[in-house]
Amino acid sequence: MKHLIDIRDLTQAEIVSLLDLADDIVAHPEEYREKCHYKKLATLFFEPSTRTRLSFEAAMYELGGQVLGFSEAASSSASKGESVSDTIRVVGCYADIIAMRHPKEGAPMVGAMHSTVPIINAGDGGHNHPTQTLTDLMTIRREKGRLDNFTIGFCGDLKFGRTVHSLIAALSRCENVNFVLISPEELKLPSYIKKDVLQEQGLPYVQTTDLTAVMPELDVLYMTRVQRERFFNEEDYLRLKDSYILTPEKLQNAKPDLSILHPLPRVNEIDTAIDADPRACYFRQALNGKYVRMALILKLLEEAQHEH
């Protein structure tokens, strides 16, 4: 059974094929309206995440399928102490495919070990969020027209930001991508990612605390939110949350074709004055998320069908 737990589960060719399919759905949505007729997606959200859940649900509805599930652990049997593996085995009796979000890292992998239907990791704690990575890759490719030969800056919370970790892992397989890591000292990229991903493959990267200084070099700027729930300590959160805010002034020396991405939700790290700037891609990115999830659901269901 094929699942998507970690972006590294997919080969580069599989990623390109998913992005091609997503682009085709954008171009010809009418051809896909009935593709998942009589199929059911279960959205098991053990931790609330409205926009990811809505994106999955909208994706399934646009494929003509149906959706069932829960949006927080309190309304699931997990609140009664049921294990992830039992929940997955039961839900597999009712649904054809499962999108699962869980606050504990590795929970979707446990689910995949026991599932009879494909599992999509819709985020596990601070660990992985592969459909966000697919969304980011699709956005970069649509905005830039390529997935190679560019400089990308990651700004904000690079320590706990799982979207950053996954995207770096995915881009490390692309040709000639330069990484610029912009964060306060306390929120730097974990050393194991620098060591195992960037250094191991000899990929060029720069670490800095100064967003303005590196702005002119960037082709893509990936902004992230400093998330309250990733901190054990409220004081640390309040001290760091405003560290890296993107304003029109900071964009003055940016390239005219810069692409600004953000996984959303945004709090205040991108000034709303930037929203009207054509370089702001984050709302198009959210839309891409729906299309790439449609492509993923289609591919996984197709493969599951072949296995039967």
Next chain:
Amino acid sequence: MNIDSIQNGIVIDHIRAGGAMELYRLLKLGKLDCPVAIIKNAPSGKMGKKDIIKIDSVSAIDMNLDVLGFVDPDATINVIKDGKLAGKKHAGLPERIENVLKCRNPRCITSVEPDLPQVFQLANRETKTYRCIYCEAKAELIK
């Protein structure tokens, strides 16, 4: 000091001095009801000082000693049968270590589901790094 030779079992030799108690805990030797001897700081030509563990039981020959490769890859395992040396092996680095180490990441799924097998996969042979298969946290020994 004399420790009797064992008849059937294993002798874990060339343990880094001071490491025997840690191994005793990780290999769960406290649960065995056969004779187990720990020799600390034995003189060693090669190492200066070393620790040795002797386990006098036939069943010890088939013990899962995977963790040894992670904790002390230079240790050697001598298999003793009928009072004689029947074989020698190096621990090496196993691909996986199962149910010996616990993941210490409080955000890992294993922290709330204790019945899950605790599995660590070798991530980097050079740095002897093992990572939890669920959350990818680095395996750490409790000091």
